[in-house]
Amino acid sequence: xxxxxxxxxxxxxxxxxxxxxxxxxxxxxxxxxxxxxxxxxxxxxxxxxxxxxxxxxxxxxxxxxxxxxxxxxxxxxxxxxxxxxxxxxxxxxxxxxxxxxxxxxxxxxxxxxxxxxxxxxxxxxxxxxxxxxxxxxxxxxxxxxxxxxxxxxxxxxxxxxxxxxxxxxxxxxxxxxxxxxxxxxxxxxxxxxxxxxxxxxxxxxxxxxxxxxxxxxxxxxxxxxxxxxxxxxxxxxxxxxxxxxxxxxxxxxxxxxxxxxxxxxxxxxxxxxxxxxxxxxxxxxxxxxxxx
Numbered sequence: 046x047x048x049x050x051x052x053x054x055x056x057x058x059x060x061x062x063x064x065x066x067x068x069x070x071x072x073x074x075x076x077x078x079x080x081x082x083x084x085x086x087x088x089x090x091x092x093x094x095x096x097x098x099x100x101x102x103x104x105x106x107x108x109x110x111x112x113x114x115x116x117x118x119x120x121x122x123x124x125x126x127x128x129x130x131x132x133x134x135x136x137x138x139x140x141x142x143x144x145x146x147x148x149x150x151x152x153x154x155x156x157x158x159x160x161x162x163x164x165x166x167x168x169x170x171x172x173x174x175x176x177x178x179x180x181x182x183x184x185x186x187x188x189x190x191x192x193x194x195x196x197x198x199x200x201x202x203x204x205x206x207x208x209x210x211x212x213x214x215x216x217x218x219x220x221x222x223x224x225x226x227x228x229x230x231x232x233x234x235x236x237x238x239x240x241x242x243x244x245x246x247x248x249x250x251x252x253x254x255x256x257x258x259x260x261x262x263x264x265x266x267x268x269x270x271x272x273x274x275x276x277x278x279x280x281x282x283x284x285x286x287x288x289x290x291x292x293x294x295x296x297x298x299x300x301x302x303x304x305x306x307x308x309x310x311x312x313x314x315x316x317x318x319x320x321x322x323x324x325x326x327x328x329x330x331x332x333x334x335x336x337x
Contacts, residue, residue, distance in 0.1 A: 052309065058124070058170050062163060065120040072113040073139045073159065079106055080143030088210040127169045135162040147215075150222035153200040154193070161192030184248040191241035195293065198234040198267070201227065203286045206279045227276055235267040242297070254307050258300025266292040 078085065078096045085097035095101045101109075121132055138159035145152035168174075168181050175182045197219065204211075204220035211221055223230045239260060246255045270289040275281040307313060 054171060055305070058167075061120055061123055062167070062170070065117060066163060068113055068117045068120060069135075069139070070160070072110060072117060073142070075106055075110045075113060076139060077143045079103055079110070081146075084214050084216060087214045088207055088216075090207055090210075124166070124170050125172065127174070128166050131166050131169055131175075132162070135159060138162070146217055148217070150217045151197075151219050152217065153197040153204065153219050156200055157193035157196035160196050161189050164189035164192055180248055180250075184245050187241045187245040187248055191238050191245060194234050194238040194241065198231055198238065199286055199290050199293075201231060201234070202270075202274055202276070202282050202289070205276045205282045206286075228271060231271045235264075235271060238267070239264055251304050252307060252313055255300050255304040258303050259297045260300070262296025262300055263293050266296050 078094055081091070082096045082103060085091035085094050091097060096103060096106055121129060138155060142152060142155045142159055145155040149155075165175070165185055168178075168185050173181045175185055201219050201223075204218040205224075205227070207216070207218070208221055208224065210216075211218055219230070220227060242263060243256065243260050245251075246260065266289065270285050270292070274285040274289075
């Protein structure tokens, strides 16, 4: 029987993940703004960004990026060394996203691959080797794919704010490609996200707290957002983009936290506990969500 990770390790690792997520998300934004410095001045929402309005030079932005990447590396090196190898592929996705907007209508998918990579790090961060634990690998893969679908979903709403300007400057997006059937696509993405999130729980051997709190809460918040968002209203899209991410992410995280506490306090009977490699997964899954 595998032991549930001790809460000091979970708290400290989660704090590192939150710090790393903020720093590396900022680095991604800097890279994006450098790529788009000649496009952003022509888009209403982005024309006041520092590089676009020439408040700083590209050279200054590169120096700032160096500081961000150095800080991110320091956070990464604070985790078990195995995480270094798991994290390396994410740098490729960070660099490719701005390019994807120029060559495909589905750059949100690349963004999802980038922002969701923490799902692959939460497990080794708490000592679970994905190469030797098949159940952990399955749970990590399902969680990662679920987060990718979620990212595409909420960023599709975000992209609706820029459709008119994107057409003018030649930027591609999933919102532009599927403008007339957006809510159908959003609903499909929600189904995929929830299905994969449920599969994560099954693979990890999680209990009812997760399925009711995380899966049920995500279904409620996603359904409400898709029903209520007014895609032609820029301000409404922005409101749901910001708050919808918090509502859904909050529901998933609270369900996972509740599941971890339930295991920690022994609320589940022995026959409800899972085999070696499954029971310990509730805590690394919480860490993987902190990237959001």
